[in-house]
Amino acid sequence: MKVKWSASTIFYGTVRTAKEFATILVDIDSKLVSIQKVVDNGTDIGAVFDRATQSAETFGQSISKALDAYIEFARQGYKGAELGTLADAGLVASNVGEISSQSASEYLTASLVQWKKETSEAMGIIDSWNNVSNNYATTVEKLAQGQSRAGATAKAMGLDFDQLNAIIGTVTASTKQSGSEIGNFVKNVLPRLISDPAQDALKMVNVSLTDKQGNLRDIVQVYTDVANKVKELNDTERISVMEGLAG
Known part of the structure; x- marks a missing residue:
């Protein structure tokens, strides 16, 4: 792969030996080859490398890490300006x-x-993750993990992205479980909230799925209420509630 290598070492720090420099070149070349395998024929890989170099400089990352991002999005079929933006x-x-x-x-x-x-x-997705992580005792990674597990189910159930973020943020902050665990929990629970075991679990924490008029309450508020209530429970009771909500 023939590209200009001169700028690449800037983002790796000082290269002390020829062997270290060679390792860097092999790493970058390998990743460019990986990109070339999944992009359209005729794609200017040199231009991709130049764009990745700009990304690395702008965001304080190594070119190797920038190319990792390019590889992932290229595999999903993104190309051109979209590839660089993502x-x-x-x-x-x-x-x-x-x-x-x-x-x-x-x-x-x-x-x-x-x-x-x-x-x-x-960027709006990232802003939402960052804002929720700043307001709850949770992390961007937990929110992202939860979204990757439960996004499609939540959308099908009528929630929006920010509502699911609020649920994941609240529950991960309350339970200290991983985002993947909470994502799977939400994915399983959303369609099962009307089941008898789920209703029994809600009763354990004195949370109702319906309002006084018998209408279905906002799912986000239901989860928020549950998350606040389980803080008051011991580990055994908390597990019982979670299992009940999972149906």
Whole structure:
């Protein structure tokens, strides 16, 4: 793969030996080859490398990590300007979430696909994760994990992205469980809230699924009430409630 390598070492720090420099070149070349395998024929890989270099410099990441983001989005079929925009968003998510650029890109892709969002909305997703993590005792990674597990189900049940974020943020903060665990929990619970075991679990914490007129309450508020109530329970009671809500 023939590209200009001179700028690449800037983002790796000082290269002390020829062997270290060679390792860097092999790593970058390998990732460019991976991108070339999934993009359209005729794509200018040199231009992709130049764009990745700009991304790395802008967001304080190594070119290797920037290319990880490009690889993930290229695998999903994104190309051209969209590829660069999403890779930038992946690097921002990596920075604010303190997670790898590859993981950040995977989570972002999952949310874009499940919620059928446009490329231009990628930064809005990250802003939402960051805002919720700043207001709850949770993390961007937990929110992203939860969204990747429960997004499609939540959308089908009539919730929007921010409502699911609020649920995941509230419950992860209350239970200290991982985002994946809470995402799976929400994914299983949403369709089962009307089951007898779920109703019994809600009664255990004195939370009702319906209002005084018998209308279905806002699901977000139901989850918020449950999350606040389980703080008062011991571990055994908390597990019992969670299992009951899971049907």
